[in-house]
Amino acid sequence: SAVISQKPSRDICQRGTSLTIQCQVDSQVTMMFWYRQQPGQSLTLIATANQGSEATYESGFVIDKFPISRPNLTFSTLTVSNMSPEDSSIYLCSVGEAAYGYTFGSGTRLTVV
C-alpha cells in the first residue's frame, strides 16, 4: 500500500491567517482525499482531488475556504484560509480505492487561537 508523508504534523495559528498542508505519496495515485476531524468527531470528507482537474468539494465545504492543489500524481496541498477557532481540527489526506483499501497520512493537528 502507498506511504503518505504529511506535513506539518501540528501547528498553532492566529485567527485570520492561512495554513497550507502538504501530502506526498510514494507512488502515483489518481485520487487523493482530504478529511477533517473536529474534536471528538469522526472523519468528514472535505474534497476529492484529481490531478489535472479542479477538486470536488463536499457539501458544506467551499474552494475559497479550502483551496486544494494537485499539481501531479504524487502530491497535493490543502490550504485552510482565513482561519477561525472553529477550524481547529485534525486534517488528514488519504489515497486508495475500494478494491484495495485506503491509506492515511500522519495527520495535521491544527489549533487556531
Add this chain to the structure above:
Amino acid sequence: EDKVVQSPLSLVVHEGDTVTLNCSYEVTNFRSLLWYKQEKKAPTFLFMLTSSGIEKKSGRLSSILDKKELFSILNITATQTGDSAVYLCAVAPPYGNAGNMLTFGGGTRLMVKP
C-alpha cells in the same frame, strides 16, 4: 443519504476482557467495509471486508460482515492497554461511484484499564 452507525459510543474494559464493536450501515452503493484504529491522528488500517460470513483475523482481532443485515462486528479478545483507541468503521462504494469516497461512522472509543 448514506449512513454508518457505530455502537457503543465508548467502552471501558479491563485488560483480558473481550470486546465486540458494532457497525451498521445504510448506503446506496456498497463495495467494502473497512475497520481502522485511531490512536493519535492517523487511522491505521485493520480489515477490509467485502464478502458476507467470512471472518478475517489478525492476532487478537477479528471481524465479520453480514451483507444481508447490513452490519459488521469487530472483536478484540484478551484486550491490552495498547488496544485503547478510537475504532472507526467506514464503507466504500464500488469503483467509479461517488469518487471512491469513504463514509465513516462516528467511532467507538475503547479504553482498556490495567
